[in-house]
Amino acid sequence: MSTSHAFDQAIALSPVSPNLYQGQTSDAFLNMVGPFGGATAATLLNAVLQHPQRLGDPVSLTVNFAGPVAEGEFEVEATPLRTNRSTQHWLLLQKQNGEVVTSATAFFATRRETLSEQQLSAPVAPAPSSLQRTPLNIRNWFKQYDFRFVHGIPLQPIPADQPADTESLLWVRDYPERPLDYCSLSALGDVFAPRIFLLRNQFTPSGTVCMTHYFHATSDELAAAGTGYVLGQAKACRLHSNYADQVAHLWSEDGVLLLTSTQSVYFKE
């Protein structure tokens, strides 16, 4: 459907042998050092999604960014560690020159209808169509998204009379538009800049080291979200001694919670 989209090109993998795939970094999704972490997370998930032994849909994905990913080719080892009747646990290793650059675990399951309760409502926000696209073209990957910030634009001067606040609220979708799926949702869960950028008016060397996504979205809900925007909220609970956390959520335009995500983020000084 959308194989010519830059995102599909960025996360594409070729099977090499059982449990082994090959891919290459995409210029369109370059960050400061190597690719945007969200694209890497999506690529690792994509290895499971196309694996012939895959069972069910993604429920959780944890990615550990172990070292810089160099531009060029890489391998992904996707190993089913344990398969139960309706659940499956995966180990994913991205390697370059035999060295682990990213490790991940993923949990897949077949899901059935049950009690349904959403406790966290979407924050009140103006419609995305009423907002301007926020110009964020610092790195290549920013250009692949249509960001419409409600508040919390990184690296903006903080008025002296306002308390420090690490919360961002924004609408975002792929640019150009692309129907939402588990891979693009994985990448969208990582579009929030390091929260340290909201405490400081100047760039601080920083980067995600670990990220966990919990996929609330079922395939029906992804289809319903379609090419609409998602509303993203991210904030830090504590930042100190080189590391900060980040708790983030993504809702559909209809207010359905699609993703709960947490990160541990390194920052210097």
Add this chain to the structure above:
Amino acid sequence: MSTSHAFDQAIALSPVSPNLYQGQTSDAFLNMVGPFGGATAATLLNAVLQHPQRLGDPVSLTVNFAGPVAEGEFEVEATPLRTNRSTQHWLLLQKQNGEVVTSATAFFATRRETLSEQQLSAPVAPAPSSLQRTPLNIRNWFKQYDFRFVHGIPLQPIPADQPADTESLLWVRDYPERPLDYCSLSALGDVFAPRIFLLRNQFTPSGTVCMTHYFHATSDELAAAGTGYVLGQAKACRLHSNYADQVAHLWSEDGVLLLTSTQSVYFKE
């Protein structure tokens, strides 16, 4: 210092060969099926903590509960996947009879003093000394903790005029007292019952499948917390189609945020 404590016995491991440890489940920490997940998480972290190649302190730990842990002996494979100048990434596999029962990844780092900012304050709560110990003796592992609930006791009838709320707030510490360390903090981060128990007045088959801890606490902060209580807050954002998330935090009695944790929790129907 506290090697005769039931918790230390539960998480004890013997080195077998490089990267391989042996342990056994503890009756004191039994849950409905196999051991309390928090004890398993602490045991896996303990493998890294005693590994001769370990660098720095824990920053994050993700545990995937892949299958039931049978009572008795198990092996833990602890493999350093990548070691950088001041950071280290680990893969941990708990096995019984050659089959993976639990997988985990851990991220360790040496931490330096930096900007320090806590954005999430501890919720207001009465002092633990002003509260009674909450009787929760359903499973063995409950007896190893001194729980003092402020609100959100699982499986309590919900008054008809109150909206469904999955939040719990409670003081908790090891029983008998034991100085806080990274292992006990890992276990304490898993003491919250499945949030589905707060929506229903009856027991529902359920269990954590994935859990991620972000350790804010430095070793100095753990020492300062000592044998005091920690204040724990947990709530679900969404529960549907067999899975719920849970976002939890633990603060010291002095209000220092020690841990941010998230879970994905299975529930039936």
